[in-house]
Amino acid sequence: MNDVLDVALRLLVVFAVFLVLPLVIGQTEHKVMAHMQGRLGPMYAGGFHGWAQLVADGVKFAQKEDVVPANADRRVFQLAPAIALLPYLLVLVAIPVGPGEGAVGEVVDAGIFFVLAVMGVGVLGSLMAGWASANKFSLLGGLRTAAQLLAYELPMLLAAASVAMAAGTVSLPGIVDAFEWWWLPWQITGALVFFVAGLAELQRPPFDMPVADSEIIFGAYTEYTGLRFALFLLAEYAGIVVLCGLTTVLFLGGWHGPFGAEGLGWVWTLLKTAVLAFVVIWLRVSYPRLREDQLQKLAWTTLVPLALAQIALTGVVKVVIQ
Amino acid sequence: MAPIPGSGLAKGLAVTLRTMTRKSHTAQYPDVQPDLPPRTRGVIGLFEENCTVCMLCARECPDWCIYIDSHKETLPATAPGGRERSRNVLDRFAIDFALCMYCGICIEVCPFDALFWSPEFEYAETDIHELTHERDKLREWMWTVPEPPALDPGAEEPKELAAARKTAEKLAAAEAAQADPAAEAARATGTGDVTPSAPGTGGPGQQPPAEGGTA
Numbered sequence: 001m002n003d004v005l006d007v008a009l010r011l012l013v014v015f016a017v018f019l020v021l022p023l024v025i026g027q028t029e030h031k032v033m034a035h036m037q038g039r040l041g042p043m044y045a046g047g048f049h050g051w052a053q054l055v056a057d058g059v060k061f062a063q064k065e066d067v068v069p070a071n072a073d074r075r076v077f078q079l080a081p082a083i084a085l086l087p088y089l090l091v092l093v094a095i096p097v098g099p100g101e102g103a104v105g106e107v108v109d110a111g112i113f114f115v116l117a118v119m120g121v122g123v124l125g126s127l128m129a130g131w132a133s134a135n136k137f138s139l140l141g142g143l144r145t146a147a148q149l150l151a152y153e154l155p156m157l158l159a160a161a162s163v164a165m166a167a168g169t170v171s172l173p174g175i176v177d178a179f180e181w182w183w184l185p186w187q188i189t190g191a192l193v194f195f196v197a198g199l200a201e202l203q204r205p206p207f208d209m210p211v212a213d214s215e216i217i218f219g220a221y222t223e224y225t226g227l228r229f230a231l232f233l234l235a236e237y238a239g240i241v242v243l244c245g246l247t248t249v250l251f252l253g254g255w256h257g258p259f260g261a262e263g264l265g266w267v268w269t270l271l272k273t274a275v276l277a278f279v280v281i282w283l284r285v286s287y288p289r290l291r292e293d294q295l296q297k298l299a300w301t302t303l304v305p306l307a308l309a310q311i312a313l314t315g316v317v318k319v320v321i322q
Numbered sequence: 323m324a325p326i327p328g329s330g331l332a333k334g335l336a337v338t339l340r341t342m343t344r345k346s347h348t349a350q351y352p353d354v355q356p357d358l359p360p361r362t363r364g365v366i367g368l369f370e371e372n373c374t375v376c377m378l379c380a381r382e383c384p385d386w387c388i389y390i391d392s393h394k395e396t397l398p399a400t401a402p403g404g405r406e407r408s409r410n411v412l413d414r415f416a417i418d419f420a421l422c423m424y425c426g427i428c429i430e431v432c433p434f435d436a437l438f439w440s441p442e443f444e445y446a447e448t449d450i451h452e453l454t455h456e457r458d459k460l461r462e463w464m465w466t467v468p469e470p471p472a473l474d475p476g477a478e479e480p481k482e483l484a485a486a487r488k489t490a491e492k493l494a495a496a497e498a499a500q501a502d503p504a505a506e507a508a509r510a511t512g513t514g515d516v517t518p519s520a521p522g523t524g525g526p527g528q529q530p531p532a533e534g535g536t537a
Contacts, residue, residue, distance in 0.1 A: 036338040040348040286334040 010106065011093070018089050022237035023054050029237075029281045030054075036285040057230075064226035069134055072223065076132035081224070081231035084125025087118045088238035095245045096173045098255045098266035111172035112164055115246060116157060122239065123149045123201060126210065129232070130220035141219015144210035144292060148200055151299035152207075156197035158307035159190040162314045163250045176254035183253070186317060190310040191251035193303050195276070198243040200295070202236060204280060206287035209295055244276035245269070252276075360471050362441035363424050367467050368415055368460035372436035375410035379428035379437060387421035388428060389414060389454075415460060419445070420453040438467045 030053060034041025046052025068077055094108045094115055108114045123145060130142015164170050166187065167178040200207035211219045221232050248254055252272045255265025290298065349356060358364070375392040391414040397407040429437045440463045447453050473480070479487075 032342065035342045035346055038341055038344070038347045040346050040350070043350070282335060282338060286338045287331070 014093050015089070018092050018238060018241075021241045022234055025240055025277050025281075026054050026233075026237045027051065028277070029284075032278065032281045033285050036282070061226055061230035066226045066228065067223070069223050071134040073132035073134070076128050077223075078228070080125045080129035080132060080220075081228040081235070082125075083128055084122055084235040085231050085238065087122040088235060088242045090118045091115050091242045092238075092245070094172060095242070095249060096176060096254065097269045099173070099177070107171070107173060110170050112160055112170045112175070112250075115172065116160055119201070119239075119242065120149070120153060122235065125232070125235065126203070126220045129224065133220070133223040135222050137216045137218075137222045138220050140216050141210045141212075141222070144216075145203065145220060147292075148203065148207070148210055148295060151296055152197040152200040152303070155193050155299060155303035155307040156201065158304070158311060159194035159197065160250060162190040162307070162310045163187060165311065165314050165318060172249055176249055176256070179253040179256055181253070181256075184251075187251055187310070187314070189306055190314070191247065193307045193310065194251065195243070195247050195279075197299070197303055198247065199280065199283070200299070202239040202243060204236070204240070205284040206290050207295060208289055209292050212289060240277055240280050241273070244273045244280065247276055248272040358441045360468065361439060362443075363426060363439050364441040364443040365419070365439075365445060365463050366417055366422070366426075366429065366460065367438045367440040367442075367463035367465075368417075368457060369436045369438060369464050370412060370415060370457055370461050372434045373412055373415065374434055374436075375412050376433065378431050378433065382427050382431045384425060384427065385418075385421040385423055387418040389416040389418070412457070415457040416454050417460065418454040420450045438464065440464070440466045441468065442466045 031041045031049070042050025042053035044050055045056040068074055093106050094111050096107075126145040127142050127149075130138045130140075130145060133139075163175060166183060167175040169175060169178065203210050211221065216222075221229060224232060248269055254272075255269050257265070257268035375390060377390055380386075380388040380390050390412070392410045392412050394408050395411050397409060399406050426439065429439060442463050445453075445455070
């Protein structure tokens with residue numbers, strides 16, 4: 001009975017985090033992006049600096065009619081948003097926030113495999129949406145998503161593998177436990193590759209060619225309205241949470257900090273995640289969209305070689321220090 | 323010298339970060355009224371006391387958006403046996419702001435300073451027909467017309483003032499000449515230089531109440 005309660009409580013907390021953090025990041029994006037462009041952003045919803053803007057958006061989305069195009073593959077079309085969203089919830093369960101059993105939804109032994117594999121499933125949602133919509137823009141978006149997934153999954157996995165090599169374990173808490181401060185310069189290339197590849201996999205600007213609203217009308221999401229569209233958006237922001245959390249855990253030492261790591265480790269994790277999320281928003285504001293061929297070129301000619309070089313470096317250092 | 327690779331990317335990030343730390347440019351309009359420059363062309367106000375129904379504005383208007391109706395009234399003769407005076411009385415003065423293109427020609431052309439630019443701009447309507455504003459509304463806007471900006475230091479005196487001063491000086495001279503004919507007669511033999519000593523009434527009260535400045 002106690003076990004059941006424990007599991008239920010953990011899942012509940014993870015679910016709450018899953019619902020709240022993406023909204024916080026979304027609101028931050030509204031405000032940060034606005035101020036970076038010399039604007040104020042939402043100011044009215046909720047009274048104080050538009051804090052409830054996303055709540056208002058959610059209410060609006062919920063009121064909209066749920067339209068399924070006549071020629072669409074109905075079941076797949078309706079299922080796609082869930083496929084896009086749920087993997088991130090599953091990943092969130094496995095990300096450790098603090099040291100010990102208490103600060104992780106569920107300890108998975110092969111955590112890094114689990115996390116990367118499940119994150120790959122998320123992209124499937126966009127593929128399904130693109131194919132099932134029976135719309136040429138959606139199809140274009142879906143195909144671009146597929147190409148992007150193929151190109152960027154490889155450097156992402158390689159960079160993660162480098163950390164696993166360094167730590168000698170594939171368990172996420174194990175990796176953070178093994179973390180030392182000098183891993184930071186040692187794994188910096190891997191960290192950059194992982195973060196950039198993750199951004200591309202989330203289709204965040206500047207890697208948003210598959211959604212490219214100004215040319216292929218939001219790609220795979222063209223035909224979606226209402227709550228299903230909101231789920232896709234939520235998936236994007238949940239993806240940011242997961243990506244930033246994973247980068248924190250793998251490369252930035254999770255709950256390790258210069259001081260106060262005991263007891264307040266989870267604050268460090270959240271702080272690092274928040275800083276990374278800010279960087280994600282910052283990149284979106286600063287850079288124009290990469291062209292489709294530039295996207296592929298960046299992955300295959302820059303990120304993959306860099307990731308391989310990082311693995312080589314990790315191997316060499318690992319052998320030398322033993 | 324070749325730029326360092328990636329320096330452009332860093333520069334882009336720096337620009338957005340710097341912008342974030344600065345004050346944003348958003349005008350919070352309904353909450354904060356805009357700070358409008360002088361001579362803002364918001365709406366046209368009518369100072370109907372000055373209007374003589376000469377119809378110049380209506381005729382010069384390129385859009386034909388000014389409507390004027392009037393009738394003639396006669397005033398009794400001022401002197402017995404004289405002829406009755408007739409004058410125009412304004413019945414309707416309306417400007418259709420759906421047609422108006424805010425060229426300001428009517429204001430330029432008005433010889434009696436009856437039309438003025440007002441900075442007032444919040445007169446949107448939900449029906450296009452309601453954009454034809456009648457004389458009462460136009461007269462109300464007259465209260466929002468700002469004072470004309472002061473003249474530059476050392477500028478030429480305004481024509482109205484110059485003309486008024488000239489008249490006043492002439493009058494004063496004539497009065498002075500009439501007031502002491504005796505003294506003049508006494509001195510008539512010798513010294514001819516009588517200084518008129520104009521009284522220092524700088525601005526005789528002949529100006530329109532709210533002066534347009536542009537004539």
